[in-house]
Amino acid sequence: MKNFALMGAAGYIAPRHLKAIKETNNRLVAAFDPNDSVGIIDSYFPEAHFFTEFERFDRHLEKLRIEENTNSIDYVSICTPNYLHDAHIRFALRNEADAICEKPLVLNPWNAEKLIKLEEQYSNKINTILQLRLHPSIIALKHKIDQAPKDKVYDIDLTYITSRGNWYYASWKSFIEKSGGICSNIGIHFFDMLIWIFGDVKNSTVHVMEHDRASGVLQLQHANIRWFLSINSETLPEKIKQSGQRTFRTITINDEELEFSSGFTDLHTESYQKIIDGKGFTVNESLKSIQLAHQLRHAKVSSLSEDYHPFAKLPLSSHPFN
Template sequence: MKNFALIGAAGYIAPRHLKAIKDTNNNLIAALDKFDSVGMMDSYFPNADFFVEFERFDRYIEKIKRNHISLDYVSICTPNYLHDSHIRMALRRGAVAICEKPIVLNPWNIDALADIEKESQGKINTILQLRLHESILQLKEKVVLQNKKEKYDIDLTYITSRGKWYDISWKGDESKSGGIATNIGVHFYDMLSWIFGDVQENLVHLREKHKASGYLEFENARVRWFLSIDENDLPNNVKEKQQRTFRSITVDGEELEFSKGFTELHTESYKKILAGEGYGLEEVKKSIEIVYNIRNNKILKTGEKHPFLI
């Protein structure tokens, strides 16, 4: 049984990490969040110490270390712009870091963390759950077996409606979230680069606060992508069903079914990390470079555009 601490316990994604820690038969000894609405911890680790101030949390971690209680892992579910700092804290305490995506906002942050990782006793892992999804694994296997000479043509569309709260929260601040493509798209870009190889071209056709669109060309695929949190972008048939999310990936005109199968992927991610098979900094670097360039490339009016822009 390993000892865990969790930073960002009141966040949306935290329950999946709590469940993963419990499902892998490990123990949460401490949790931190400046918000105290963390009653769901009772369903997982009611005896874990909880803190609303980082200083007291850090002092507690130091105290247990001096009492020869090991802290083996730190799970990080905080806002994107804080990941870098909290990873560093985990490594300073000799723990392994498990960080939600995006692991950092800029490529040079990864290089700096790699240096610190080498100097520490710990290791840095990130959650890339799409790599564990059955439909994505089948697609990767298909691509390897087919060994096509021509590139695949892919349309990626992801619309996940958000209310007015989004702009008020840290997610609506690009300096903290990295913007729409980083916040809701980074795991898709990771999946695409994992299956189809290195990026050869990265064009941006639309970049607004609530939506973005562009064209990515990989070694083995041409991808038109569209991301949005605006419910007005939902297709009419989705609106009629009163659904607020639309997720679609077509590969050479064939729809990839991956609407289900997400519930246990964090637990599966933890199993791999605990077995020493987690995804580290090198694996995640491509996707961070993609979203950084989307954030900074100039907007073009020409090129292969997503159907939603035509």
């Protein structure tokens, strides 16, 4: 049984980590969050120590480490705001624990490169959550693409709309310097998955980069991709709006839809088991998607000269989103 500490216990994603720790038959020893709305812990680890002050949390973990008792921390799970990931990963390493960090691992490529060097100085590992790589439909797609002729290029449309309320714009997520913007905060899993399956980035054009939506055309070694990301419910297709759904996710490959609507949120336990088995996703494996998200965030926007409907079918030389 391994001992875990959790940072960001009041966050949206924390319950999936709590569930994963429990379902892999491990235990949470300590948790930290400046906010104290963490009653969810009672459903999993009511005996865990909880801190709202980082200094006390730091002191507690150091005490456990120095005393070398059965409560010393093996893993620090990081569910904090994106801009703090880098510092909290370093904190885990200094406490002689492996890090398990939510996406995006970091916001800037140079932060990731420094973490790779830091990891070499410690005997502990940095792991990140890339759960789409564990989805059965995605694994099957990768196998199919790997078996295809090496010169084949696919036409792909990616649309991901996950509606957010007004609270979002008052939170850290609305500040690009803290969240990395919509490409890092919403799109990073999809960019990682596409690069993993279809190869490295060859070229990229951004047509829209706003606080609530982004779109562009991405050329990979084996795919030309039109992508659209949004947190604004007004961008949902009319049929989806009428159904009351607030999320719309679709990927079509050569006009054939990839079905992976179920199981998308249930892969943290499998992620944790692989990490515990020494098979977690490393900093190096997440670096390419971090580089792409950073590039998109700082790219010059190339305006479209015509009015396009968001779901029109157009050649990949242009882009369907306005």
